[in-house]
Amino acid sequence: MRGSVLKRGLCLLIILACLPLAGCWSSHEVNTLAICSALGIDKTADGYLVTEQVINPKAVASTKAMNQAPVVVYDGAGESIDGAINYLLLKASRLIYNTHLRMVVFGEDVAREGIGEFFNYFMRSYEYRTDFFCAVAKGSSAKDILCTLTPLESIPAVELFTMLKRSSEEIGVTRAMKVIDLVNSLSSEGVNPVLTGVEISREGEKSNDIDVLKLSENFEKLKFCGLAAFKGDRLAGWLTEEESKGYGYIAGKIKGSLEIVRCGEKSEINCNILSSKAKIKADTAGGKPSVAVEIAVKYAVSGTKGGFDITEKQNIKRMNRALENKIKRICAAALSKAQGKLQTDIFGFGEAVHRKDPSYWNAVKDDWEGVYRSMPVRVGVKAELVSIGEITKPVYSSKKG
Amino acid sequence: MSMIRKGEGKGMEKDLPVEPSAPPAEEAAAGLENRLNESMERFRQAFGNSADLVINRILDGEGKPCCANAYILGLSDGDTLNFISGEIGRCLGGGSISFEGLFRRLSCFRAAKDDLDFEGACRELLSGNTVFISGEAERFCSIATNSNEGRSITEPTSQTIIKGPKDAFTENINKNVFLIRKRIKSTALRVENLSIGSVTHTNVRLVYIDGIARAEILGDIRSRLQKIDIDCVLDSNYIEELIKTNKYSIFPSALNSEKPDSVCAAILEGRIAILVDGSPYIVTAPAVMAEFLQASEDYYHHFVISSFMRVLRYISVFITLLVPALFVTVTTFHQEIIPAPLLISIAAQREGVPFPAFFEVLLLELTFEILREAGIRMPRAVGSAISIVGALVLGQAAVEAGLISAAVVIVVSITAIASFVITNYAMSSAIRLLRFAFILFAGALGLFGITIGLIILCLHLCSLKSATVPYLMPFSPDSSSGKKDGMIRFPLFRLRERPDGISACKTPRTSGRSTLAPDIKERPELK
Known part of the structure; x- marks a missing residue:
């Protein structure tokens, strides 16, 4: 018994002695x-x-x-x-x-x-x-x-x-x-x-x-x-900063932003974009590809200027429309730059076409650039007001005076 | 010799001096006296004329010696001796009385043993009892006069608590049995007496509840105790170490506690308590790993709070075991897994530190162990010196001097503090020692080494057994009833079963009568 214990202890000692032999290889202080x-x-x-x-x-x-x-x-x-x-x-x-x-x-x-x-x-x-x-x-x-x-x-x-x-x-x-x-x-x-x-x-x-x-x-x-x-x-x-934003809307990458829109002649509304989602739908009917981008935007009003009453239902609609148009304009700028001058499909339209119609994609894949350049892109925006902020009517309005 | 005579003279007034001055009498009386003297001489010889052995002759009403008594000064209780001598005086006052009559009279009042052989009589003497020597024939009887002298019951010193019973065991085995008996008022509580140690003949007692403790475990422990071959048993740890199943394992296989409430709880779960005379630590076996991380206080607080504390203790085990090793491995091999800001901060601290992280951690961990050991061993009067040297010189000055980095000091301190969260000191020491092995593994092989170490540790723990019960019991082998009181504590009303594999009793804890019924069947063998 004693001998075997000694032997076992010796074995353990030898194994332990091997540990430092590794020499802390690959160690760096x-x-x-x-x-x-x-x-x-x-x-x-x-x-x-x-x-x-x-x-x-x-x-x-x-x-x-x-x-x-x-x-x-x-x-x-x-x-x-x-x-x-x-x-x-x-x-x-x-x-x-x-x-x-x-x-x-x-x-x-x-x-x-x-x-x-x-x-x-x-x-x-x-x-x-x-x-x-x-x-x-x-x-x-x-x-x-x-x-x-x-x-x-x-x-x-x-x-x-x-x-x-x-x-x-x-x-x-x-x-x-x-x-x-x-x-x-x-x-x-x-x-x-x-x-x-x-x-x-x-x-x-x-x-x-x-x-x-x-x-x-x-x-x-x-x-x-x-x-x-x-x-x-x-x-x-x-891309300019505006065009970059347009890219963000189309690609659905905007997590938050701020758009200033004009409603009427003097009124300016600051729209705080809270979320933005984009769906890219491709259509290849008749061998003519087209893409429709649907953007859904949720926003809150963070400031108004020029006495615009945002509590009125009518005005909310006007505001939504104005924001939608603004985003459409931004997107159009991005599209024209990417399709025209740069000629590069950064939005992933090709992927959408591929998903929609793989056989068509295989046919145009090699010349996708050419197709992309002249491809019609329709951008639809839907804005939704989530919050009008802490107050309803402006505390001071220059119209009053 | 003169000392003895003096002592004897004081001991009993009626006694004659030791040196025989036999009055002229009949032959029979002379023979009796001779035999008595012979026996007395035999005791004296056996004890080598020890100064504290007192042997007195008792004279009957006629002034003739009829028998003798012997005891060891100090081991016997003075009050009891006085009482006995008073009783003897009353007996002899009524005229002649035989040895038989005298002993029968005395054995009415105290525990008595008759018909001892010489060896037995010596043992009785050594236990503090008074031996009566008959002159008629070679016959020895004993009356219990042992002294219960000892420390009074005080608060526990090593297992401090906030809430709960505050008495602790003492060195006196009778008091310890009393502390258990007082809590478990049941006829099923069994106390078995053993004597271990070829020289010390230490009193060892097994305490368990018949019907709850498993016969198999009881048999295992009994046979292990009987196999013990040692000259002395000075503390319960002798027993713990000698009955261990895996003798070389660093992990304690029996729990020792100085708190009667936790020992009683263990007994009530079906464990067996081993009491050793002279040790305030009571060993309970079998013990599983989870037990070492439980405190008796867990049951005296709200179960959610107790469960939280228990989880905290498990985390502390891993902190103690792994944090220094992880620190070494992460700063020398795997810097990529540290968040960048932390790495920069560690790097800034290590700027100019002359030692590698491995050596630095090892050095400081050793220093901590030295400090801890010094704190225990040194005289109380110089206690504050250690804290000053430890905290100021080693901690602050070493960091300021740039010899060690502040991060390592933090790592060592958290390890030290976490190690004291583990309720059992033996377990805490085991884990603290293993920490060094892990540091070595980490320094040599990085995370890979730590993983190897953990696998070895896991295999070792799985291979351990404490008195036939697997060491990792509620977790491996899996036991749902055991887990209710494992890492978390279920509320008391849900803890209706005794732990699997330990108790023989299948009836719920709440029904006391059926628990103690004689027809209880053994629980089927563990899977």
Whole structure:
């Protein structure tokens, strides 16, 4: 008995002794990592310039005031994105750690050349958590975007991330595209992706110095500016903010927005869009495809101007009509831009046609662009008033006087 | 020798000095006296002339020695001795009386044993009883005079409560039986006496309720107790360790408690209590894992609140076991699963810390264990020094000096606090020790290692048995009635059945009479 216990104990000891032999393989202490918050990709003559916005934890989470920038930007050039990231190690002592990436910003020239390959990389590499948002730099390089410091969130990528999320929920001009959505629309037929554009609003001093953040105004800020429409994986062109909203209505992506409509000559109503749903119905009768978009919008009145009495039933109808027309106008603008100038089916009309009539789709698939350009699209909007706010009649009306 | 004489002189007035000064008498009387002296000498020799052994001769009305009595000073109760000597005096006052008559008279008042052999008589002496030595033949009888001296019943020190009975067991086995008897006024309560320890001959008692306790378990425990081969039993843990089924397991297989109410509750569920003389901790067996996470107080509060507390304790077990390991693995292998802001905050704290997280956690956990041990062992008078050194020097200064990160201090503190939520100290210690194994696993293999550790732990727990009952009883094997009082406590009116596999009794708890009926059948074998 004693012998067998000893033997068993010895076995256990040997097994336990094997544990540290693994040598903590693949372990990295937190303070040996360069935690990247944003990745920027620009074009160079023979490859890419990859920019990594690396968080400086000392500056971000320190309880004492630090005279260091919260982020440090490293860049490296290479023929491929992975190569360029490897090259970064020549500049940074710490291991570039990309799992906590919040934003990926593509330079405009890279976007025009195609972004599909990058997503092959992001999806394949185990290092990416693919919960980051993507954006396209407009009017500046991705590197410049990454170099810009932000005052509210000390990490610019986090500021961009939350800004994008919030603005897509509240305004509807931008779209917070998760990588998985983007990859889905890249890989499926009959729909093209959109990404949000990000630019630097040049209002003063260049804000790549933390001293600039001591100012309350007059420094460069990051700003989102409408959507970038892609054709396949290549950037086709930009939508204005209004057109971006139109895209949102048609694609049913608006979660909230604000429309100002005119009722009568002097009255202006602020309509707070609470929800918006869109149904795309395709029709291929007689070999002539057409698409009908039905948009149902729920809104609340958040402000009136010019003594418009919104308690009257008649006026509610007028208001609904006015809002419907406004949305129709916005949608028409988006449609004409996408169908005319950009010639890219970002709304997913192709998918609707495919669903409706697969055999027809197979026939026109290869020339869908041509069909799409001249395809009639009818937009129907139905607005529904949900709430008129805290008061019924305006507390002060200029008409009274 | 002179000391003995002094003591003897004081002990009883009627006694003669030890040295025989035989008056001239008949032959028979002389023979009796010789035999008596022989026996007395035998006792003295057996005890090696021990200073606290008192042997007195008792003279009859004619001044002739008729018998002798012996006791050990201090072990016997003075009042009882006085009472007995008074009784003897009254007997002898009425003229000549035989040894037989004297003993019969005395045994009316106290527990008595007749016809002991020499070994038995010695044992009686050692138990504090008075032995009467007859001169007529070699015959020893004993009268119970053992002293009940000991600590009075006080509040429990290791199982403190807010609400509920506040008495605790003492070192005196008779008082402990009294505390149980007082609560369970039933004729079915059985008390069995055993003597364990080849040198100490410690009194051990089995207490159970006939008809509720399962015969199979009772037999198992009895046979295990009989097999014990040891020289001494100084605490109930000796018994606990020696009757363990899985002798090398770190997990306690019997519950020990110093609270009579929880021991009674265990007995009423069909468990068997083992009382050891000299230990205020009563062992109850069989014990299942879930029991170690229950407090007697659970039944004295509202069942929702008690259930919440129990769930909290289960969570605490996992916190104690896994939090340091998870911290190590997450900060060295799997940084991607930490939310970004938290990672940044941890990274900022770890800036400039010279040790790897694994070493840091191990170091601080060990430090905590040292502090805890020091807190128990050191003299009370220097108690405050430990808290100052522990809290200020180790906690604050080490963080400020940048030797360890604040997050690790938090992890170690939460582990320490959570470990004290586990009601049973033995279980808490076991889990605290296993925590180190998990830290090693985590440091070497990351989450993969923790998973391996959990699988090993789970297999081990499943393999354990406590007196024929599976250790994870209400959960595995599954028992719906057991689960009613497992992780959550059902209201008392719903707890109508005794736990599966432990009790032999199938009748509801509420019907007392049928419980104790003699024709109760054993519960069928466990699946």
